[in-house]
Amino acid sequence: MTDTTAARTIDRSHMQVSDEVAIEISNMNKWYGSFHVLRDIDLTVYQGERIVICGPSGSGKSTLIRCINRLEEHQSGRIVVDGTELSSDLKNIDKIRSEVGMCFQHFNLFPHLTILENCTLAPIWVRKTPKREAEEIAMHFLKKVKIPEQANKYPGQLSGGQQQRVAIARSLCMKPRIMLFDEPTSALDPEMIKEVLDTMIELAEEGMTMLCVTHEMGFARQVANRVIFMDQGQIVEQNEPEAFFMAPKSDRTKLFLSQILGH
Amino acid sequence: MSDTHAQTVSFVRETMLPEAEPPVGNRGAILWMRENLFSGWFNILMTLVSLYVIWWALAHTMPWVFNGIWNAGSLTECREIRNATLGEGASAACWAVLGDRWQQLMFGFYPRELYWRPVLAFVIFLVAIAPVLFAGMPRRALWITALSPFVMFWLLWGGTAWFPVSIALGFVLGWAALRALAPIAGPLVAVIVAAALPIIYWFYTAGPLARELEQVVALRIEYVPSQDFGGFMLSFIIGIAGIILSLPLGILLALGRQSDLFIINKISVGFIEVIRGVPLIVWLFTASLLLNYFLPPGTNFDLMLRVIIMVTLFAAAYIAEVVRGGLAALPKGQYEAADALGLDYWKAMRLIILPQALKISIPGIVNTFIGLFKDTTLVVFIGLFDPIGLSNAIRASVEWNGIYWELFVFIGLLFFICCFSMSRYSLYLEKKLQRGHN
Numbered sequence: 180m181t182d183t184t185a186a187r188t189i190d191r192s193h194m195q196v197s198d199e200v201a202i203e204i205s206n207m208n209k210w211y212g213s214f215h216v217l218r219d220i221d222l223t224v225y226q227g228e229r230i231v232i233c234g235p236s237g238s239g240k241s242t243l244i245r246c247i248n249r250l251e252e253h254q255s256g257r258i259v260v261d262g263t264e265l266s267s268d269l270k271n272i273d274k275i276r277s278e279v280g281m282c283f284q285h286f287n288l289f290p291h292l293t294i295l296e297n298c299t300l301a302p303i304w305v306r307k308t309p310k311r312e313a314e315e316i317a318m319h320f321l322k323k324v325k326i327p328e329q330a331n332k333y334p335g336q337l338s339g340g341q342q343q344r345v346a347i348a349r350s351l352c353m354k355p356r357i358m359l360f361d362e363p364t365s366a367l368d369p370e371m372i373k374e375v376l377d378t379m380i381e382l383a384e385e386g387m388t389m390l391c392v393t394h395e396m397g398f399a400r401q402v403a404n405r406v407i408f409m410d411q412g413q414i415v416e417q418n419e420p421e422a423f424f425m426a427p428k429s430d431r432t433k434l435f436l437s438q439i440l441g442h
Numbered sequence: 443m444s445d446t447h448a449q450t451v452s453f454v455r456e457t458m459l460p461e462a463e464p465p466v467g468n469r470g471a472i473l474w475m476r477e478n479l480f481s482g483w484f485n486i487l488m489t490l491v492s493l494y495v496i497w498w499a500l501a502h503t504m505p506w507v508f509n510g511i512w513n514a515g516s517l518t519e520c521r522e523i524r525n526a527t528l529g530e531g532a533s534a535a536c537w538a539v540l541g542d543r544w545q546q547l548m549f550g551f552y553p554r555e556l557y558w559r560p561v562l563a564f565v566i567f568l569v570a571i572a573p574v575l576f577a578g579m580p581r582r583a584l585w586i587t588a589l590s591p592f593v594m595f596w597l598l599w600g601g602t603a604w605f606p607v608s609i610a611l612g613f614v615l616g617w618a619a620l621r622a623l624a625p626i627a628g629p630l631v632a633v634i635v636a637a638a639l640p641i642i643y644w645f646y647t648a649g650p651l652a653r654e655l656e657q658v659v660a661l662r663i664e665y666v667p668s669q670d671f672g673g674f675m676l677s678f679i680i681g682i683a684g685i686i687l688s689l690p691l692g693i694l695l696a697l698g699r700q701s702d703l704f705i706i707n708k709i710s711v712g713f714i715e716v717i718r719g720v721p722l723i724v725w726l727f728t729a730s731l732l733l734n735y736f737l738p739p740g741t742n743f744d745l746m747l748r749v750i751i752m753v754t755l756f757a758a759a760y761i762a763e764v765v766r767g768g769l770a771a772l773p774k775g776q777y778e779a780a781d782a783l784g785l786d787y788w789k790a791m792r793l794i795i796l797p798q799a800l801k802i803s804i805p806g807i808v809n810t811f812i813g814l815f816k817d818t819t820l821v822v823f824i825g826l827f828d829p830i831g832l833s834n835a836i837r838a839s840v841e842w843n844g845i846y847w848e849l850f851v852f853i854g855l856l857f858f859i860c861c862f863s864m865s866r867y868s869l870y871l872e873k874k875l876q877r878g879h880n
Contacts, residue, residue: 250778269786277784287779290877291797300793301783333877353783 189401193386196404199226200259201357201388202247207256209239209246216242218412220256226356229389231399231420234409235435240392243409244359247390248279261356277305280350284362286342288334294321294345295330298352306353313352320348324378340371344378351382358382360391394439400424408432502533510535510848515542516841535848543836547852550672550827556600556664560675563597566590567682575867577874598679599668603661604652612640612648629788668746672827674856680746681815684753688814689807691754692761693800697791699766710762717759723820725752730824749821757814764806768799801875808868812861829853 202224209217216239224230232240245251246258249265249272258265260275289297298317302308308316321327324344326337334342343363350358360379364372376398383389383402393399399406399420406423408416408431416423416432424440427433463469479489511534514520520536528534540547549557570590573579592606616636623632656662671679698710717725729748772795780790800807822831833849836842 248782250781273784273786276782279782281779281782283775283779283782285773285775287773287775289776289779289794289798291801291875301785304789304793305784335877349783 189380190384193384194227194229194404195386196228197226200224201226201228201261202390203257203259204247205257207246207253207258209242209251209253216412217246217253220414222407222414224357224388224390226388227386228405229383229403230391230405230407231403232390232392232407232409233394233396233399233435233439234415238409239412240409241361244281244361244390244392247357247359248276248281250281273305277301277353278355279357279359280353280355281359282343282346282350282361282363284365286334286339286346286366288342288346288349290334293331293333294326294337297334297345298349301349302352317348317352320351321345323351323381324348325374338371339367340374343367343371343375347375347378347382357388357390360389360393362392362394364393364395396424396440408435410435506533506535509533510537512537512541514538517843517845518841535851536845537848539836539842539845539848540852543842546673546832546836547829547849548673549675550832551670552666552672552675553664553670556666559597559600559663559666563594564678566594566597596663598671599666600663601665602652602656603663604655604659605648608648608652608655609644611651612643615643616640668744671746673829673832676746676821676826676828677815677818680750680753680818680821683750684757684814684818685811687750687754688757688761688810691758693765693796695758695762696765696769699762700769714759714762717755718763722753722756722817723823725756726820726824728752745824745826749824749826753814753818756817757810760810760813761807764803764810765799767806768801768803769795771802772798801872804868804872804875808864812864815860815864816857829856 200223202222204220204222207217207220208215220243222243232243234240242251246253246265247260252267253265261278263271263275265271265275288294289300292300295314295317298321299310299313302313302316303310318327318330321330324347326341326344326348329337329341329345334345337345347358347363363379364375367375372395376395379389379391379398380402391398391403403420405417406420407414408423408427408429410431416427416429418428423432424436427436480486509524509528509532511520511523514523514536515538517536517539520538524532524534524536545554545557549560552560567590570587573581573583573587589610592610595609596603596606616639619639620632620636623635627635695710695714698706699714701707701710726749729752730745733743733748776794776798777790780794785793819828819830821828822834825831827835830853833853836849837845
């Protein structure tokens with residue numbers, strides 16, 4: 180894996196982890212039919228943390244973060260997001276979803292709406308923000324991800340990297356307290372990975388709580404305060420990035436790192 | 443390996459080549475004909491054979507069409523004129539029947555002095571449908587669209603104007619109930635009440651209310667019973683009402699069939715499969731003969747209304763399956779993105795899923811509409827006088843006994859114009875909704 184973020188120096192002045200709990204997952208289990216995808220997950224995320232989750236495919240890392248905003252339902256254990264427990268209560272689910280932003284591997288922009296409409300849709304219809312104000316907010320975040328000039332185009336007219344940045348802006352327009360990234364750079368051409376990672380780094384610099392499923396180890400090293408390694412539906416190892424990469428403890432982690440960093 | 447080859451291995455282009463025109467004979471009409479008509483000995487042969495077939499077909503029909511006789515009072519008179527001018531046994535259509543009977547083909551037995559009413563209703567329909575079909579019309583024009591069904595109903599059937607007004611009041615009632623109850627009782631209760639309240643109102647209060655209001659302020663025009671409706675007017679009323687009503691119902695059924703709620707899912711599946719699995723003609727007979735057994739005694743449900751309901755239900759089942767195809771074609775990511783932003787089910791459907799699913803389904807939906815419109819001719823079997831039924835009636839008269847082709851060509855042509863416009867509109871819509879390359 181190439182180290183695409185090497186050139187950047189990170190401004191850490193706002194990257195502070197508070198002792199306020201953002202997400203608390205305890206004893207959580209999930210099955211697909213009879214297949215046990217997530218086993219006894221315990222994870223506490225504090226406000227301001229930048230967590231990178233990695234692991235081989237099928238290890239349950241995507242499923243884990245998709246449980247946090249209930250795109251997947253867990254069958255036992257507790258997930259508490261920002262003080263609200265996830266249950267089948269639709270009100271709680273909608274509340275949590277509007278507090279938690281998410282970026283997907285395939286961007287999932289709405290192709291029938293312009294970039295601006297993509298960004299204003301949820302603020303207008305979920306937060307009941309007046310249209311004019313929602314557009315101002317959207318333009319603010321589009322400037323931030325450096326594509327305000329594309330506002331009136333349709334997603335199909337943008338490159339993959341631009342689409343992913345729009346997807347980030349779309350999530351930010353809801354002013355989320357937590358951002359989830361599900362392999363945000365895996366579907367991108369190599370030359371576009373950097374622009375998306377730069378956007379994510381900026382977000383981290385502003386103190387956003389982030390959970391990223393990614394194989395961008397350069398990003399993990401620079402930005403994360405914690406790296407979690409998952410295998411077979413379990414958290415196998417977690418540590419600060421320096422220690423995680425330099426001195427992995429479990430054999431599974433060593434094998435994984437040698438495969439992913441080996442070329 | 444030679445030295446020259448070694449030199450060419452390393453190569454740098456210093457000037458980019460400008461774009462050039464293709465050579466003459468490789469562009470324009472000559473190229474097109476060479477590629478499409480004369481690209482090989484077999485294709486040359488096929489081109490010549492096809493040209494001959496087209497010429498043969500036209501040579502046999504065109505004299506009949508263009509020698510047609512337009513001024514005659516009966517088929518016998520037509521034949522006499524033909525024999526006198528073109529000679530015995532010449533091929534000539536007798537278009538005079540259209541001039542003589544066009545009112546019947548268009549309006550059935552609707553009173554002649556009231557023809558302006560269906561014509562005006564049709565004009566209102568065209569005005570009302572415009573803001574729905576074409577973007578760029580002012581949004582406020584949709585109010586005309588919402589009100590137009592009641593005005594058209596009144597113009598077509600006549601009677602007291604208070605009746606459509608009190609029917610419209612039912613919708614207002616339902617909407618008010620929805621608005622008032624949604625914040626206090628939750629969306630589910632609100633929807634149920636908003637659906638039930640107007641139905642109860644229509645059954646028990648709407649009729650008497652209209653009569654009372656009529657007593658106070660008399661607002662009536664001459665009443666025309668459904669039996670007098672006929673011709674293309676009948677086809678249009680059934681077809682248009684069926685098209686407009688079946689689309690929302692079909693969409694709801696498609697959503698029902700996708701639903702995780704067990705009962706709603708099974709009801710939708712059952713409804714779709716039963717309606718779709720039985721021929722339309724059976725449903726029409728059910729509407730005309732059997733339905734009265736199930737209704738409370740004494741209720742006289744208008745036959746045309748029953749037919750419209752049956753045609754609507756039938757088309758809705760097909761629309762539901764077409765829309766379901768569109769829903770299934772959307773990537774799962776669209777549902778997930780809508781969920782992740784915190785949109786609830788109905789908002790996600792309305793703003794994200796349906797606009798895309800319906801766009802994919804346009805060809806199938808229009809296909810169903812065209813089918814529905816042509817199927818309105820089936821009502822001839824339950825005794826309604828659609829254009830086919832009227833052609834039989836016209837042929838039964840002394841003057842026009844024995845005339846077939848002219849009537850059918852005319853009916854066919856009118857149906858073709860309508861269906862072809864729908865098809866063109868669907869192409870226009872697809873092109874208009876094109877967004878980038880996905």
